[in-house]
Structures are given as structure tokens and as C-alpha cells.
Amino acid sequence: MMNDPVTIQYPAEVSIPSDLEEARQLQTRIEEQLQAITRFSEMDLFAIKLALEEALVNAIKHGNQMDRSKKVHVAYRVTSERFDIRIIDEGPGFDPEDVPDPTAPENIERPCGRGLLLMRHYMNHIEYLRPGNTVVMSKWSKNGK
């Protein structure tokens, strides 16, 4: 259970206002830690950066509706073989099953809905917790599960 992303102890926790610039600064800090600590490949680092971008934009834009008075609460853990993150917004939550498959022919030309698909593809584990305003994600290298 030590690595269960729902129950693990996250050594770093931070709350930011619903502001994309604040999110960018947090992303930069996390990316610096990833570069310094982990043994992930360049491809894995790209994957984490993309999933992190999509998850934070979802929390700020869709969850908190860009309302600066609402916060996004981020907890994360970086080790040499693993990255775990929990992102909570202050919105009502959503059911990921309700998001239409953006790769279906009838949806392929819709300009939205690809963030979740990319997060699922690029992370080893992703889970939305009820009521759907919390996402936990993990990425591990082959020795890090």
C-alpha cells in the first residue's frame, strides 16, 4: 500500500489560486525536481509534463472556472523512480465517464476533450476520486512500481 496514490504521504503540498501563471511557476518547480532527482527518460519527462499541464488546466479552467478566489490544492512526491501527484480543485467535480471519446469519428473534429485522453495515456496510473474534483496520477520507471 506504500505506493497507493490515494493513501500515500505526500512530502510536498501547496495551494495556488486559479491562475495559469501560478500554475506555470509550480510546474517549473516540479519539473526542476524531476530533472534533478528522477532517472526518467526524456520521453517519460515529456509525458509527465504534458499530463501535469492538462491536469492543472482542467482544475483551474473546468473545475474552478478560472475563479481566482478558488484554490487548487496540489500534493506531490518525487523519488528517483516515481512521480505521484494529487490535484484537488474546489469545483463540483465531474464524472470522467461522461467525457466523450475524442478519437471517435463523430468527435474527432471537436476542438475539446483530449486532455483526459492524454493524461490516461501518458501516466501509469490515473484515478478520479468522488465527487470528481480530485485526481491522483502516478508515473514510474520500470524499477519504481
Place this chain on the structure above:
Amino acid sequence: MNPQARRRRLELEDVGDVTVVNFVDKKILDEQNIQIIGEQLFDLVDNQAKKKILLNFGNVEFLSSAALGKLITLNKKAQTSGGKLVMCKIAREIMEVFEITKLDKLFKIYPDEQAAMQAF
């Protein structure tokens, strides 16, 4: 919006009747940034009546799903106006993003500018 944010995000070059577009930014991120890039791309079709547009991604290292949305809309606009949108020099990591989202099937993508020019 500050003047810095409004600055031109695209480098345009007309090669014959093809408009070649290079992106100034290495990372196509941020709602505001993507909004501006989208406006400048749509302007090519909506106001400048460009029919043949080639997007060269040679400078781009990273983009998010919000940017994909703008490319889908641009592609639709180009088709609706009887034009054509072609892309080239997409980095391996970004190409994978296109493949995961199956947009590699929707867009016309070529390895380099020379091959892309032949596609018009």
C-alpha cells in the same frame, strides 16, 4: 492584455502561393498564448484569404491539448474556404500526441517542408 503578450507569435513567409508558418514559441502552452496563436492563425484564412497554409513545427518542442483544439478549428476553416492545411517537421514526442489523439489521421503531415510543399 499587455503589449508583450500581443506580440506576433507566428513567422510568415510566402513561398509561391503557399503561406509557410513558423511558430515563434518553443512551447505552445497557456490559455492566453494559445488564444493569440489561434487568432493569428484564423486571421490567415478569415481575413487574408490564404488558401494554402503550411505549418512548420520545426521550432516547437511542446504543446498541449488546448493547442490541438486550435489546429482542428484551423483545419476546418481552411477546408470550408476551399483551402488546404498541411503540417511538417513535427518532433517525435509531439507526433506521438497526434497519434494518441488520432489527429495524425485528420491532418496532412509530412516529414519536411519540401515534401509538404509537394502536397498542395
